Amino acid sequence: MKSGEGKFPRISIPNLGWQALKWNYLGNIIRSLSQFVIGILLARMLGPEPFGIVAVAWIILGIGNLFADLGFGSALVQREKLSTLDLRFIFTCQMVFAVFLTASGILSAQYVAAYFHKPEATLVIQAMFFLFVFQALGQTAAAVLRRTMNFKTLQQITVMSYLTGYILIGFPAAYFGLGVWSLVAAQLVQSLLSSILLVRATSVPLTPYFHRGSPDIVSFGLKVTAANLSSWSISNLDTVFIGRAFGVIDLGLYNRALTLLNTPMNMIATGFQGVLFASCSRTQNDPAKIKRIYLETNAAVAAICFPIFVTAAVVPETIILGVYGAKWQAAVPVITPLSLAVLVNALLAIKGPILMAGNRVGVELKNQIYTILLFVPALFITIQYSLIAVAWAVLATFMVRWILLTIDTLRFTGATAGEYASTFRIPILFGAGVSAAAAAAENFLSFLAPFARLTAVAAVAAISLLIFLRLFGGRFLKTNMGTLVEVKNLSGFARRFLNV
Template sequence: MSGLGRPGVAAVKWSAASTVARFALQLMAQVVLARTLGPEIFGIFAIGMVVLTFATFVSGFGFSWSLLQRETLSDEDVRFAWTWQLIVGLATTLAVYLLAPLLAAYFREPRAQSVIEWLSLACLLGAAAQPATYLLQRDLNFRAVGLVQVGSYAAGYIAVGLPMALMGRGEASLVAAWLVQVAVQLAASYALKPHPVRPLLWYADARAAVGTGHTVFFTNIVNWVLNNLDRVLIGRLLNAQALGLYNVAYNLATMPNTLLLGALQPAFLAAGARLQNDKPRLGRAYLQMLATIVVLGLPAFVALAFVSRDIVRVLYGPAWSDAAWVLGTLFLCMPAYVIWGLSTPVLWNTGRKHYECLLQLPLLAVGALGFYLLAGQGIHVAAAVAGGLLVLRAAVVATAAFRALDLRATALLPDALRGLLLSALCAAGALGAQHAVARFDIALLSLAAGALAAGLLPGLLLLLRPQLLGPDASDMVIRFVPGLANFLRRPAAAPASALPVALGEQHP
């Protein structure tokens, strides 16, 4: 039986469904906005978002996170978290607004000042929405969480952002879209999960909540620095145009990952919190998720990397052509990002909540030095440094997660070999098809041919030898698509001994 159990599987299914819907909306909106506004305006908005993400971590602090981690909850727990979320959120909003001139001066972009000032409101709105959001996640009500995410994004970007951009409102259209999205998320989350809002500054168990919040806060700060060093230094050392190109490529590369982690990580964290005292089941769930990522996710991202140039040409047009190399480089490193995101809940659910922050501290120095020395050489070099940093983070945190669960990293080796085999087939198919249609110089044709061929070779291999998925990835697929059980578990056409030893091994 899967370590996630039925409630966890149901939660991930709802998260995945909302992920697909949100991905479609986000891709459509971002493509139209990018074509309409251009790299420079996106770069100005990206400066505001770098500031906002940092301020959001500060305003959140982690009070609401404790609601997800506690085994039992009282009204006092919720009231305390709500009260302090509002206090810190309001303080952060005021601080960001007052610092906006200095922050714009740091990035040498005066137009960013008004963007930062308006986005400061999102600190308060986002902080106020967190208690209801975490309470919904605690209930494994990812149907409601998904509907809120999709509905708020549609309200912000489809109903407000796109019309304003088409009317020529520039960066104001992106700012308005973000603020509307956060406001709708606050209203909808509270409507779906009403909670006590009477202020409470202190109570008997407050110290435990503050301790959790303290850990979440510093962990988030470390993660923010590691995730945003590239944009902070590109914005400072280059210009808004370069930052816009880099940021759109980065967002497109991480969009599947962000949405995938948005579906899997909260569900795994919430379900894992219930398995804190059942390490074998938690370890089994973790191995199955990692196996699925390396066997199916790695080939998918390799295929995307090899068609990245065509993706940029088709979606964004010639004005964004310099973003293609950045996109391809980051696509190759995205599986590491997912592995990192799935490993952090293991540390939290095994009493090692400080590890995520402490283990990544040395990487701060490595990343800061790399970006400082190399980011000024252009966005291509910055992308290579960013990708390398993602791989390092995944290796460090995943190693700690394996140790926490008493697992051996070699348990994942057979699945890694499967993933590399399928990835090589994806790359060969994409390159061959692109070469075959290169003389026509039609971006859409090249993209379609490359994408289809990338899926054809591994698809045929798995059709003939479904056992190559491996037991863990197969079991995870079956948990979500039971109709494939007979196909994936059918006997192999050849004896198991005829298969390569590494591919025929079973996980303990």
């Protein structure tokens, strides 16, 4: 901290590294499981249309969120030195811009609703634009917690606010027939409560400060904002085209299918992202350590994700009918391409934090622009055919983005293509073996009711994975994750099971 600029806000700094990863992972698992269960229950209560209307609002909110933070949250984490004046400047900029975005959204909501042929969605979109102000109240505080790697406090607040918003507000509102407004109210309460708790946990100064902070904060923040915008375009242009071409019902089907798949992906990959960015930012001058972190994290994510998403790709009907019920039958064909796309996205998720920590945001931005130039024509072509064709275009686009970013990430970390490829050998084996067992079980148990069949197929997949872990897990752990997971810290049962 610079002298003469006031005390840094109150914050407890926990143990770093494994403790941060543990709490971030635990929080993401609890939140993702909660979202998974609550999303299923609300989907059964409300049906596709309310989710389609909210998805329309989130298309615009997603764009606004890319700018609302102005990239300053990431700059705050990445920066080596930080002052109280920097925090005040960042908070002031975020709040002013949030008010601007909210006002702009309220004025433009009717045009957004008309674009999607849903004029009755105007009031819903206007109400949801207040999320910008509610989120901005806690953005700086959340960045302070990430910078100090205090993921325990951050995750506790995130989970508590989500459960409060959806269990105490969302469910009762849906039960009493408020439809889409139950989703709106739950999200607004969640966001406001989260920000209040974040500010209380960190005591971030809320006094406005309009003088520009350090130039490198502004420069880094603008590059992050541009990268986020291009990343959002890749992740959300499909919903824009689908909503316009096929309507809100098909958009709701597509959105719920993608959300179902993104839930475990977020639970897995997002748990690494925050810790990766913070830890690599603190060790950005140690290339050997960053290389080791990248390869081992990639191996861990691949080992977890290949069995899950390759299996989902081969048993789509069992998943959709077992989870959502017969009214969501039309979503079955998009599950296969979207499962594979989400798998690729999980591998992409760990590249961004490493490049950002090394101040290589421009590299990521360049590759994303190339991807967008391919994605837009692909969407224009595929919406002329079907929703399924769009889903396959999404997979192809994510593959191109993965190839481009892999090349640059290997160059930055100094890892070779051979070292990178070696991290996939066992994960691919896991994915192929588990998915084959699941497909066989689905075929053999086709006479069962959907939920019973889903349960049985999931059990077969889990047992198959345990067998593969028993046979190959120990070797994979020692070869590809030797420093990320120390064998001596494993329980006796885990060491015996893995033969290490």
